[in-house]
Amino acid sequence: MKKIGVFTSGGDSPGMNACLRAVVRGALYYGIEVYGIHRGYRGMIENDIHKMTSRDVSNIIQRGGTILKTARSQRFMTKEGREKAYQNLKNLEIDGLIAIGGNGTLTGMKAFSEEHKIPFVGAPGTIDNDLNGTDYTIGFDTAINTALEAIDKIRDTADSLERGFFIEVMGRHCGDIALLTGIGGGAEIVMLPEIVDDLDEIVESITQMLANKKTSLIVVVAEGDELGNAEELGEKVKEKIPKFKFRVTNLGHIQRGGSPTAADRVLASQLGLGAVEGLLSGKTNVMVGQLKRKLVYTSIDECLKPRKIDNELIRMLRILSI
Amino acid sequence: MKKIGVFTSGGDSPGMNACLRAVVRGALYYGIEVYGIHRGYRGMIENDIHKMTSRDVSNIIQRGGTILKTARSQRFMTKEGREKAYQNLKNLEIDGLIAIGGNGTLTGMKAFSEEHKIPFVGAPGTIDNDLNGTDYTIGFDTAINTALEAIDKIRDTADSLERGFFIEVMGRHCGDIALLTGIGGGAEIVMLPEIVDDLDEIVESITQMLANKKTSLIVVVAEGDELGNAEELGEKVKEKIPKFKFRVTNLGHIQRGGSPTAADRVLASQLGLGAVEGLLSGKTNVMVGQLKRKLVYTSIDECLKPRKIDNELIRMLRILSI
Amino acid sequence: MKKIGVFTSGGDSPGMNACLRAVVRGALYYGIEVYGIHRGYRGMIENDIHKMTSRDVSNIIQRGGTILKTARSQRFMTKEGREKAYQNLKNLEIDGLIAIGGNGTLTGMKAFSEEHKIPFVGAPGTIDNDLNGTDYTIGFDTAINTALEAIDKIRDTADSLERGFFIEVMGRHCGDIALLTGIGGGAEIVMLPEIVDDLDEIVESITQMLANKKTSLIVVVAEGDELGNAEELGEKVKEKIPKFKFRVTNLGHIQRGGSPTAADRVLASQLGLGAVEGLLSGKTNVMVGQLKRKLVYTSIDECLKPRKIDNELIRMLRILSI
Amino acid sequence: MKKIGVFTSGGDSPGMNACLRAVVRGALYYGIEVYGIHRGYRGMIENDIHKMTSRDVSNIIQRGGTILKTARSQRFMTKEGREKAYQNLKNLEIDGLIAIGGNGTLTGMKAFSEEHKIPFVGAPGTIDNDLNGTDYTIGFDTAINTALEAIDKIRDTADSLERGFFIEVMGRHCGDIALLTGIGGGAEIVMLPEIVDDLDEIVESITQMLANKKTSLIVVVAEGDELGNAEELGEKVKEKIPKFKFRVTNLGHIQRGGSPTAADRVLASQLGLGAVEGLLSGKTNVMVGQLKRKLVYTSIDECLKPRKIDNELIRMLRILSI
Structure with missing residues (x-):
């Protein structure tokens, strides 16, 4: 693997920038070139893709939103759109992808990788905490x-x-x-x-x-x-x-919105670096997450299953609200 | 004047506690006893009135809301309710009032003081900034x-x-x-x-x-x-x-809600002390405020008139939003 | 067990109040009386101990510091001081203790319980994160x-x-x-x-x-x-x-100082309730903590051993700071 | 006047970016070209001067620090340095300057304009509130x-x-x-x-x-x-x-540091626009400020005189701290 692409997609969440910074610097550390794809799948189709340096992600760890912007793309829902996107990546010789987003993003990525053979790792960037495979999503805290x-x-x-x-x-x-x-x-x-x-x-x-x-x-x-x-x-x-x-x-x-908390910045950094290291070690069609304080990679299918609520917390809330 | 009562009324606003602290400590400084009336006019009617010390207002300058609580009282809208309220004040020998609140509070106080001869000074405690007689109300900032x-x-x-x-x-x-x-x-x-x-x-x-x-x-x-x-x-x-x-x-x-800003704490302190000093100097039926950085007392009638918007600020916004 | 005492000791940390609230309401839920001991060991010696109700801990979950106050007590370092403290607890028929504090507090509690047979559970209230037996201490986040x-x-x-x-x-x-x-x-x-x-x-x-x-x-x-x-x-x-x-x-x-974060409020609540439930189930000479998102009880001796730094985080920091 | 230069100098203060935004958009509104001089006097000497558009100041009103950067320049203290700076401005046909900074900045600007005939207006960008000619400096709140x-x-x-x-x-x-x-x-x-x-x-x-x-x-x-x-x-x-x-x-x-408060953003906007309008109306060697809520222009000499403390506030503090 020599060149990877990274993008943020779906609703923005605090920590996306911190995650992006970790992806860029992590990849550069391993001698990999990194391309930032603007506006998620839309930019992939429109070839809005730019090489990134370590300085491009300076001073963004504390920023809410995402400097790569994000969007929802109707065209990516079509076979034609995905084909176009793939051609753009191929032209740039991008041979791996890191997708930062929520369940819509991961679902899209799964469909894409089934049609076009390109390895990818997802990172859970969403405030909703509605994914399996990680105790907390980036932005939830x-x-x-x-x-x-x-x-x-x-x-x-x-x-x-x-x-x-x-x-x-x-x-x-x-x-x-x-x-x-x-x-x-x-x-x-x-x-x-x-x-x-x-x-x-x-x-x-x-x-x-x-x-x-x-x-x-x-x-x-x-x-x-x-x-x-x-x-x-x-x-x-x-x-x-x-x-x-x-x-x-x-x-x-x-x-x-808002500047991410300490926990979100640390988690986003860990998952961003983990996404790079997972991709380099041959993982694909997985999301990187943290379970019980340990970095794990879980298949996208598993991540998209409904998440269970913590009944112990509900029990506690009832006791403490007397 | 030997004993004054103080209350907060209407919607709460950040800085009401800072203002209350200034009223209590200001009065004590001048050798006046202070009684806190709980839940505004409702507490006045229900005789929920308590003597306050300097320590009662320790460590509240930074707190949102109001430790005296606030309420809206239907009964105070009736002659009977106001009569009852007056009797309670008289029994306690309270001979001056400071009312912290917005236009509803001031309107009520005006009606009350017309029926029952008790001097009062109002302090503008409302986030709405909708009163004349002060550039800013307490809580607006x-x-x-x-x-x-x-x-x-x-x-x-x-x-x-x-x-x-x-x-x-x-x-x-x-x-x-x-x-x-x-x-x-x-x-x-x-x-x-x-x-x-x-x-x-x-x-x-x-x-x-x-x-x-x-x-x-x-x-x-x-x-x-x-x-x-x-x-x-x-x-x-x-x-x-x-x-x-x-x-x-x-x-x-x-x-x-929320902890008051520096400007609100300072303004609330100035107006709280100003209310006490105004009352002691014989003022009544007025609201204390700050105009062009100067402490002023304005008649309640004047304060309740509609406030004008600052056209210069509107002009500026239009220029800067290009 | 019918009556327990609770206190905060050592340096204050955000979340101590949230933990105290959980202790009080948790105990009341199980039909146990709770006594708040003011100023830690000093109040234990000076018999500054007061029965608490559910309402005493209303509206404190968001407050920094500790409403029970805290102190460092020289006298508790002496046998005579500890003897006096024990007599006060005995007179009130307090038969269990919950100590919220850091390593000084736990060390003191261990010495105390060796001399005087009273069961206790510690809760890690300190910003320093310097205890074993919990991934995070209350206040660290x-x-x-x-x-x-x-x-x-x-x-x-x-x-x-x-x-x-x-x-x-x-x-x-x-x-x-x-x-x-x-x-x-x-x-x-x-x-x-x-x-x-x-x-x-x-x-x-x-x-x-x-x-x-x-x-x-x-x-x-x-x-x-x-x-x-x-x-x-x-x-x-x-x-x-x-x-x-x-x-x-x-x-x-x-x-x-400052209002505790979400994570600290939740952790403090879990550990406060966990301390009560541990004490009721017969545990003593332990600290309640959370490891890998699971509630655990660890012996005080173990908790006081030096904690290891997370080398993986250090590795990451070096990669990301390029 | 057709082209003006703007720079920030000395210690940074929150609101400098908001002021800069108002200068740029205010000037463009009046059909004036604006050049951003980077790193204050240093950039003036090193010809680090760039034309600015309305979009260059988008989304900066809430940012602490200054996107133009700031510096302290030894060379500008010399006649040679100032001569070089003037030549650079002249080459670009910049015929007016707006300097955002504190007393050092204003002192430098005064010296400069005495040697080289270029009109300028200063804006008080400093947290110290140590200038006359304005009730509050930008950043103080x-x-x-x-x-x-x-x-x-x-x-x-x-x-x-x-x-x-x-x-x-x-x-x-x-x-x-x-x-x-x-x-x-x-x-x-x-x-x-x-x-x-x-x-x-x-x-x-x-x-x-x-x-x-x-x-x-x-x-x-x-x-x-x-x-x-x-x-x-x-x-x-x-x-x-x-x-x-x-x-x-x-x-x-x-x-x-930090994101500027509402009051600082509004004041910075007013003074930024006021600086442009002052310069256009022929004012020079003055600082724009706000006194008693009114926009005023005061000579630099007057602004640099020692400022008096508000004794009324000191009196109040003593009363309220009992």
């Missing part, structure tokens, strides 16, 4: 800290005005953001896509907490909760507990 | 910094994905939060309640910016904009510029 | 994020003025703060107590980086580095590379 | 907020361990950083270069506070205090009050 700071601010109001708040956080299929910010934010209740909730039970639980002299309440709701989003849930609970005042707020897009 | 941090995070995504964002910030009647976060956030457009916007002009303006090679766009919308909220505006613009992708996000309640 | 934010700020100056900076972080015997903030901060070099450095090699290395077009440099130095502190090292390097300008700064006590 | 966050963290430890802290902040001749962070941080005492302190009085004051049940203490010391730096002062006070434990910490270089 930053996202929960951002959400937590927001919840801390809202709690000032909840506490001063003695109100309840339904706070919606990201997570369509995976409740990890909701669960961890719920625990960290001292939330009374969290509502997750993975757990089937019973509205009556929740109302009962809130009623008891108020009886137990709680004067403010935080309910963290994952956007993909099966009972509905925070707005809908809030309305339903307000109806059943009219005496206590509830407000609803949706943290929205602030969860994606 | 913190709110715009909070909003700005959020916008900076969103810009990471806007820039990486090359999208536009409609970001809604607080401000029902006053566009100051939108205007200043718009300037500070490098927004391309701000939409304020005070300015009548023309949707076609905005669409034209955005179209030109995109032609001018802008690859991301931030539009900051005050919640009270006369053309609609961010959601509605976003939909309208998306229809007219289908080629470019827009997202909408509402910063919501995070804008009220 | 917050400390490295605080240090990292500081380094990011300093890098603005390093980059603008094209200077080098020697930045000293905490860590007398354990270089983990230096190592992880070094990686996260994109430092060129880290200097750790566990690694014997050669000044000539470092000078050579810096010289090469400057030749390699680096225009700014960050060297993170653990306070306990065997070559000297940042001040001393800075002076030595300045002498040898007079052409390039270096500055020295010591991050100091800011590393101990 | 960010610096005091950074210092305040640090003090808040240190207070967690001061409060938990019941200690006193001597905290040194920047300010060689001007005590504004110390004064405002002292007020905002709830410090008990501030020590400023402008005020002659009496050590005995300070010791007496601290002794009384401890008698008055203060359990922790913060003393903020400006680096230029006439009684010595924090280290020296701490030692002297420790000797006189051996019973209470004091620690010393120096906030150091973190005060210069």
Whole structure:
């Protein structure tokens, strides 16, 4: 292997730049040339591909977003688009790829590598923590800290005005953001896509907490909760507990951005270097991740299976919210 | 004057605690006893009033929210409620009041003091910056910094994905939060309640910016904009510029909380002490504020008049967003 | 077991309050009474011990420091002091203890439990990450994020003025703060107590980086580095590379405080609940910790042995700082 | 005037980039070409001067440091250096200059313009707030907020361990950083270069506070205090009050960096645009500033005179620290 390409794709996540820096410098360390592909699959098709030096990734480890930009490409969904992309890589003699992104990115890469023989390693760059093969995805730690700071601010109001708040956080299929910010934010209740909730039970639980002299309440709701989003849930609970005042707020897009935390920078660096070393050692069709603090490579198929929620954390949250 | 009461009322704002600390320590410095009235007018009616010492306000200058709690009281809207409140104050021999809050608080206080002869000075504790008689209200600087941090995070995504964002910030009647976060956030457009916007002009303006090679766009919308909220505006613009992708996000309640900034702590301290010194010097039915860096007392009636937007700042934003 | 005591001791660390909250609520969940001992061993001797309710730990999960206060007690070093402490616990019928602190705290607790038969479980509350039996101590993640934010700020100056900076972080015997903030901060070099450095090699290395077009440099130095502190090292390097300008700064006590990060709040909650459940299940003379994401109990003796540095991280840092 | 040059010089300050953005876009708005001079006077001599477009200053308003870099130039202190610099400007037909920096920068610019007839306007880019002609310099608000966050963290430890802290902040001749962070941080005492302190009085004051049940203490010391730096002062006070434990910490270089606050971004934008408009309207040998919220131009000589401390703030701090 002499030349590799690297790109970021899908929604941006904090730490993508740190990961990119590790890929570039890791590859250069091993004497490999690195090409940055701009705007993910779109740039691959449009031949927006540029050789990178060690200095190109100076002073980016602390930056949110991605200097390579990212995009969603319809054309890459077509055979023709992928063919074009492959020709561009071949012309540049790129013989390995590192894809930094979430499940959409990995799914695309898998399809691509089945058609065109080019080895690749994926790195989990997404705030959603919805992939197997790694305990944490790159950006997740930053996202929960951002959400937590927001919840801390809202709690000032909840506490001063003695109100309840339904706070919606990201997570369509995976409740990890909701669960961890719920625990960290001292939330009374969290509502997750993975757990089937019973509205009556929740109302009962809130009623008891108020009886137990709680004067403010935080309910963290994952956007993909099966009972509905925070707005809908809030309305339903307000109806059943009219005496206590509830407000609803949706943290929205602030969860994606910002300077990565220490943990995300370190993880992103480890996975970026690990992706390079995996590729060089002959691995392909895998994602690099960290499980129980150990670097591992897991097949893309395995990574894309639904992830299980940590029941022990749910048990703890229930004990501590009394 | 020997005993004064102090309370926080209405929505909480960062710096209320710093202001309270200055009121308590300022009064004690002049040999005056201070009573903290909990939950604003509600506590006044329910006699939830407690003598405060210098230590009671230790280590609170940095805290968001208000340790005295706040509430909205229906009963204080009635003559009976105000009568009860007055009796409680009289029983405790409280002969002066300091009210920390926004326009609702000041309006209530004005009504109260017309019925019952008790001198009072108001302090502008609200993030909305919607009062006359002060350049900045307590909490405004913190709110715009909070909003700005959020916008900076969103810009990471806007820039990486090359999208536009409609970001809604607080401000029902006053566009100051939108205007200043718009300037500070490098927004391309701000939409304020005070300015009548023309949707076609905005669409034209955005179209030109995109032609001018802008690859991301931030539009900051005050919640009270006369053309609609961010959601509605976003939909309208998306229809007219289908080629470019827009997202909408509402910063919501995070804008009220958090540890106050340096400027808010200093201002809150100055106005808290100023409220005490004003009351002691015989002022009443006024709000203490700071205009052009000078401490001033302005009649409540004057303070409640609509505030004018700073046209010079609007001019600047338009020049700098090219 | 019917009544347990809990205390924080030694230097404060962010997350101590979150851990305390989990201890109190965890114990109450199991029907155990909890007593808070103020100022660590000093309060144990002075009988400054108070029964705690679930509400006493409301709204503290996000607070730095410790609401129980902490202290260093000379008298507890004497047999007489420990005897007095034991009598106070006995009088209150406290039959189990949870000690939140670092190696000094655990050492003290071990001596105490050898003399006086009272079961105890320790929880690692220290920013230093210098204990075995847990991958991370409570407060470490917050400390490295605080240090990292500081380094990011300093890098603005390093980059603008094209200077080098020697930045000293905490860590007398354990270089983990230096190592992880070094990686996260994109430092060129880290200097750790566990690694014997050669000044000539470092000078050579810096010289090469400057030749390699680096225009700014960050060297993170653990306070306990065997070559000297940042001040001393800075002076030595300045002498040898007079052409390039270096500055020295010591991050100091800011590393101990602040609101805990998400990871620290979650870890502190897990270890607090784990301490209670360990104590109830008959464990004693152990510290609760988390290894490879699993809750474990390790003997105090084992925990106090010197901790090994992660050589893989050092290898990575060298590759990525080119 | 058809072409202007802009540069940043001296120590970097947060908001320099925001100011630069306003200069570039302001000039382009008026049809003026703008040239960025890299590394201040050094780049002027070395002809490191580049034409700037509107896009060159995109997405920099939130960045600390300065994208133009800054430097200190020995050669510009010589007549020969200044002559060379002037020739370079003349060759490019640059007929006006905007200098963003502190008192060193303005002093240099004044000397330069006396020798070589080129109009210039200065903008106060320095965290020190040590210039006349503006209430606040660009970067000052960010610096005091950074210092305040640090003090808040240190207070967690001061409060938990019941200690006193001597905290040194920047300010060689001007005590504004110390004064405002002292007020905002709830410090008990501030020590400023402008005020002659009496050590005995300070010791007496601290002794009384401890008698008055203060359990922790913060003393903020400006680096230029006439009684010595924090280290020296701490030692002297420790000797006189051996019973209470004091620690010393120096906030150091973190005060210069970081993303600018809302107030700094707005001020920097106003002064950047004001500099352009001043230059275009024929002003020279002046600094643009903001006094009592009004844009003003003040002669460089006047700006360089020593600035007076605000005695009213000192009076307030003494009242509120009881």
